[in-house]
Amino acid sequence: MIEQIWQVAYIFAALSIIGSIKWLSSPATARQGVMAGQVGMLFAVVGTLLRAEVVDYQWILISIFIGAAIGAPLAYLMPMTAVPQLTALSHAFGALAAALVGTAEYYRQTPTGFTMTALVIETVLGYLTFTASIMAFGKLQEIVPTRPITYKGQNFVNIALLIFAVALGVWMIVEPAPSWVFPTFTGLSLLFGVLLIIPIGGGDMPTVIALLNSYAGAACAAMGFALSNRLLIIAGALNAASGFILSVIMCKAMNRSFLNVLFGAFGQVQEGASTAMSTKPVHSATAEDAAAIMAGARKIIVVPGYGMAVAQAQHKLRELTDALTKRGVEVRFAIHPVAGRMPGHMNVLLAEADIPYDKMHEMEEINPDFAEADVALVIGANDVVNPAARHDTASPIFGMPILDVDKAHTVMVIKRSMNPGFAGIDNELYYMDRTLMLFGDAKSFVSDIVKELPAT
């Protein structure tokens, strides 16, 4: 009986993990979800340590201790703007673990048939996710250039490499004797991960991180098949499904397909579409003007973009929200799915600034309300509020769902200068008669507006 206790532990672990994602669906129960996840992990680890196969504890416990000693400070020291980097780094470690286990299993038992197939999938996904996540981390941290790096015949090279790796994989399944094939296969997988990320621009990182999340889960599920461990299959499948859904959401929010993200090299300098309008006049306004209009408004919708986070303006924005709310003005936040560097990132950044989550609204939910808004305040967002996406078929962002800021009574845009944004696309919103351009640093401008608000 006691030998079977790990099986009971695994069943509890699987239940806890399923519960943990279920509880995460609402902010009210979300922390309970994390607790369930931790309990599930504890069951899994303790259950495994109790298995009869495990005889050597010393090094395992030391390794767990080292891992925890590195992981904990990582989680506490990273600022919230850096959560995407941390997630990418975490993916890298998780995928590396899966790949190393696959490698060790290969050399231990040189399996055949189905087990070998699972092992090959686990190893290729593990190694390519490892290097791809390191590259994604580099791009997000801006150690590696964020612009897409492309060369002629790139897609051909990548596809040829992938086909070669798959061919080696198939060969090993048919003829699994240890030889030069496995190391070569490992090398190709590692290289493919790097080449996969190189042509992808910084703006596409939300999709890429979600996709890597999915790969890491798939590697884990494949490991479950290789080891006949159903707990791993369940956890891996949940994770793969989650990453997949998130990357589909991200692609939809940018009106692009998977293939386009992976091979499209978006974010290069766009030719032609941009510069035509830039000589047109704009209306600029001072903090005093903006404060007067806001004080007289009833409904204000704020549209934050990643530029707001770069300027660290979220705490000042909270002060402005408080001051306006006190005067009876309704202030809400409209959040585009790709605002920020990973899915839902903007919500975290606003929550950190103590903005209550019931004031944050998704795009579909709040778009009809712009027509009734007295002021739409755009801070650090550009492409996601560009009306060209609705009607200009020549625009590179045509078809992308946007926030209907231009329907508001008055539009205010806080911006450093008239330089076009990341994608190099000019924004016709800035030239509308109802638009006031507020030139300056987002943080100091918002704080000036707070100061200029007329006394109640």
Added chain:
Amino acid sequence: MTTETEMSLYVLILAVPLGLQLVQRVSPLLHTPLMSLTNAISAISVVGAILVAGAQGATKLSQVLGCVAVVASTINIVSGFLITDRMLKMFRKKDK
């Protein structure tokens, strides 16, 4: 196909739609915590790492690979859960 494999395939067939269902219900508000939580959960590959590292008669190679894998997945587990909780603590509904 062995019974073991067949069972595993059934588990996969059930787990994937369950995952899709569960995740679709998560509000976009919490997509970042969702990702870091599932990220931590995927590090359950620590189970495989422990089995490799601690197995009876393990070679030096699989011991080393296994232990590195345990370190890597523990980093993933610990940082994943802690950052998720740190983020969720910040989400609150009304003004104080």
